[in-house]
Amino acid sequence: MLEGRVRRISGPIVRATGLGEAGLFDVVEVGEKRIIGEVIRLERDEAVIQVYEDDTGLQIGASASSTGRPLSVMLGPGLIGTIYDGIQRPLEALFKQSGAFMASGAREDPLDGKKKWPFVPNPELAEKLAHGETVKAAPGLVLGTVKETESIICKIMVPPGIQRGNLSELIPAGDVLRDDIVARTDLGETIPLSQWWPVRIPRPSAERLSPDQPLVTGQRVIDVFFPLSKGGTAAIPGGFGTGKTMTQHAVAKWCDADVIIYIGCGERGNEMTDVLTEFPHLIDPRSGRSLMERTILIANTSNMPVAAREVSIYTGVTLAEFYRDMGYHVAIMADSTSRWAEALRELSGRMEEMPAEEGFPAYLPTRLAEFYERAGRVRTLSGGEGSVSIIGAVSPPGGDFSEPVTQHTKRFIRCFWALDRDLANARHYPAISWIDSYSEYAEEVQPWWEKVNAQWAVARQQALDLLKKEQRLAEIVRLIGPDALPDDQRLILLVADIIKNGFLQQNSFDDVDMYCVPAKQVRLLELIMEFYERSQACIKQGAPLIKVSALTAAAVPLRERLSRLKSEVKNEDDAALTEFEQAMRSALDELERSYRSNAGGASFKERRTGGPI
Numbered sequence: 001m002l003e004g005r006v007r008r009i010s011g012p013i014v015r016a017t018g019l020g021e022a023g024l025f026d027v028v029e030v031g032e033k034r035i036i037g038e039v040i041r042l043e044r045d046e047a048v049i050q051v052y053e054d055d056t057g058l059q060i061g062a063s064a065s066s067t068g069r070p071l072s073v074m075l076g077p078g079l080i081g082t083i084y085d086g087i088q089r090p091l092e093a094l095f096k097q098s099g100a101f102m103a104s105g106a107r108e109d110p111l112d113g114k115k116k117w118p119f120v121p122n123p124e125l126a127e128k129l130a131h132g133e134t135v136k137a138a139p140g141l142v143l144g145t146v147k148e149t150e151s152i153i154c155k156i157m158v159p160p161g162i163q164r165g166n167l168s169e170l171i172p173a174g175d176v177l178r179d180d181i182v183a184r185t186d187l188g189e190t191i192p193l194s195q196w197w198p199v200r201i202p203r204p205s206a207e208r209l210s211p212d213q214p215l216v217t218g219q220r221v222i223d224v225f226f227p228l229s230k231g232g233t234a235a236i237p238g239g240f241g242t243g244k245t246m247t248q249h250a251v252a253k254w255c256d257a258d259v260i261i262y263i264g265c266g267e268r269g270n271e272m273t274d275v276l277t278e279f280p281h282l283i284d285p286r287s288g289r290s291l292m293e294r295t296i297l298i299a300n301t302s303n304m305p306v307a308a309r310e311v312s313i314y315t316g317v318t319l320a321e322f323y324r325d326m327g328y329h330v331a332i333m334a335d336s337t338s339r340w341a342e343a344l345r346e347l348s349g350r351m352e353e354m355p356a357e358e359g360f361p362a363y364l365p366t367r368l369a370e371f372y373e374r375a376g377r378v379r380t381l382s383g384g385e386g387s388v389s390i391i392g393a394v395s396p397p398g399g400d401f402s403e404p405v406t407q408h409t410k411r412f413i414r415c416f417w418a419l420d421r422d423l424a425n426a427r428h429y430p431a432i433s434w435i436d437s438y439s440e441y442a443e444e445v446q447p448w449w450e451k452v453n454a455q456w457a458v459a460r461q462q463a464l465d466l467l468k469k470e471q472r473l474a475e476i477v478r479l480i481g482p483d484a485l486p487d488d489q490r491l492i493l494l495v496a497d498i499i500k501n502g503f504l505q506q507n508s509f510d511d512v513d514m515y516c517v518p519a520k521q522v523r524l525l526e527l528i529m530e531f532y533e534r535s536q537a538c539i540k541q542g543a544p545l546i547k548v549s550a551l552t553a554a555a556v557p558l559r560e561r562l563s564r565l566k567s568e569v570k571n572e573d574d575a576a577l578t579e580f581e582q583a584m585r586s587a588l589d590e591l592e593r594s595y596r597s598n599a600g601g602a603s604f605k606e607r608r609t610g611g612p613i
């Protein structure tokens with residue numbers, strides 16, 4: 001161990017002499033309490049160390065010893081369901097040790113060393129070894145499995161670092177501990193149940209795959225308008241209180257990922273408390289079991305050390321990649337990357353670096369890129385398929401999207417869910433703007449959606465176009481009022497309202513509508529667009545708008561029914577939607593018939609198909 005002395009302290013940045021031979025990014029233990037830090041710069045004999053714990057009371061001359069290894073996380077069964085801080089200290093275990101206020105230097109292993117796990121060797125592999133076949137210890141080779149929770153089977157694999165000898169031993173089925181050896185190679189290497197991996201280095205995979213599978217979130221504005229892919233990247237920028245956290249919670253609860261990693265970085269403690277109190281009680285709609293059985297939480301709230309916040313997102317992605325490598329789809333929520341960038345800014349300032357835009361360091365874009373580039377859908381080393389999707393909240397000061405974090409983030413993400421202050425004020429949630437948001441995955445996921453409903457792309461484009469038209473009309477209405485518009489344009493205003501209320505708005509507190517299955521999502525939009533097209537045809541034939549708005553089904557105006565179907569009709573209740581569809585069609589048929597003569601006798605269907613039917 002290399003030992004140096006603290007020469008200068010500036011908050012979380014400590015300079016120590018005598019560490020010139022330490023490696024960049026080596027972990028250093030500082031002072032009597034042995035608080036953890038990382039070498040982030042080397043200048044001749046001096047190391048600049050960023051410490052991850054509160055260093056109040058640390059004195060000049062204190063010891064600083066390098067451990068000679070980079071900051072790493074422990075990977076193995078037991079991660080799921082645990083709450084960690086930014087450097088993978090298990091908070092519950094620390095709470096038991098030292099109470100609610102974590103002491104600096106408090107230590108607890110990331111994974112419980114005494115917990116027994118039921119190991120089941122890979123039967124094919126065991127068979128081969130029993131017959132004396134040579135099996136290469138290739139990285140990614142599945143040695144066996146451990147049932148980690150009811151929802152997650154943890155695969156124990158040959159880690160990427162091994163020197164590719166042949167397997168010489170595989171233990172039989174039975175209970176194993178964290179550090180027990182499960183296999184050996186003829187080169188004398190041992191493979192324990194758990195392994196370490198440096199957080200700043202992406203874990204290898206065999207091949208990148210195209211992001212053509214959507215990450216279904218059950219939120220219509222996302223899934224239909226601005227879809228995210230498995231392995232994709234998305235940003236949720238929004239001013240104070242516009243719903244970033246709520247949107248991330250909704251996605252975490254309902255998306256079809258197998259594992260969720262929720263990184264609370266730099267947000268208020270009470271938001272983390274919400275997650276901690278809410279998630280264990282939430283039921284995973286697919287397995288019917290607690291959501292915590294597939295969730296890992298990383299909490300680094302605003303009152304915790306800033307350096308640990310900086311590293312928390314790397315800790316999060318490394319854990320995600322570990323499960324990706326087993327063939328799982330993992331979704332990461334980071335709330336908020338702006339607080340993370342602020343940590344970077346504070347550390348950079350303490351190091352007296354030359355600031356770039358708004359005081360952020362010049363390497364802010366590089367760091368953001370390094371984070372988002374670790375997302376992706378891949379062929380794993382074991383030959384399976386896994387993905388890491390990243391959804392980062394961005395909180396631009398004053399809701400101004402031209403600030404550096406939002407702008408740089410935009411360069412590295414492909415899905416932009418812009419939260420709109422006016423929508424949030426109008427309590428239109430999720431306040432995702434249909435004008436400012438975009439998704440570059442729409443074309444890639446189209447084939448998947450068209451298997452659910454062939455109308456997905458058509459209905460989506462029609463609705464987006466209609467909303468754009470409505471935006472232009474709204475300007476005119478502001479100047480001269482709606483009465484001056486012709487009926488076909490007023491119909492656009494009417495239908496735009498239905499799309500907003502009946503499709504885009506989705507209340508996270510509504511028992512039925514908090515989650516919407518893919519089939520229902522497209523059906524709802526299809527019904528609204530059919531209503532629009534057919535009403536437009538009637539208006540062209542001379543029907544006044546007032547007659548269209550007066551159309552009813554079961555004595556309730558169609559426009560109201562269309563706006564309420566989302567919460568009136570349960571997710572699987574296709575029959576109710578079909579029943580409504582029939583009622584809507586017969587109301588429209590009747591209106592069409594009564595104005596038919598005006599248009600020379602051709603019905604809507606006839607004109608559409610080009611002849612009488």
Ligand SMILES: Nc1ncnc2c1ncn2[C@@H]1O[C@H](COP(=O)(O)OP(=O)(O)OP(=O)(O)O)[C@@H](O)[C@H]1O
Binds near residue numbers: 243247431
């Ligand atoms: N989908 C939703 N359904 C119902 N209410 C919502 C929804 N999204 C947001 N809200 C309302 O908006 C409030 C603020 O949301 P949230 O805390 O997510 O905002 P935020 O952008 O994370 O704020 P901050 O900048 O403070 O972190 C919530 O308490 C809730 O009342």
Ligand SMILES: [Mg+2]
Binds near residue numbers: 244245267271335
């Ligand atoms: Mg928030």
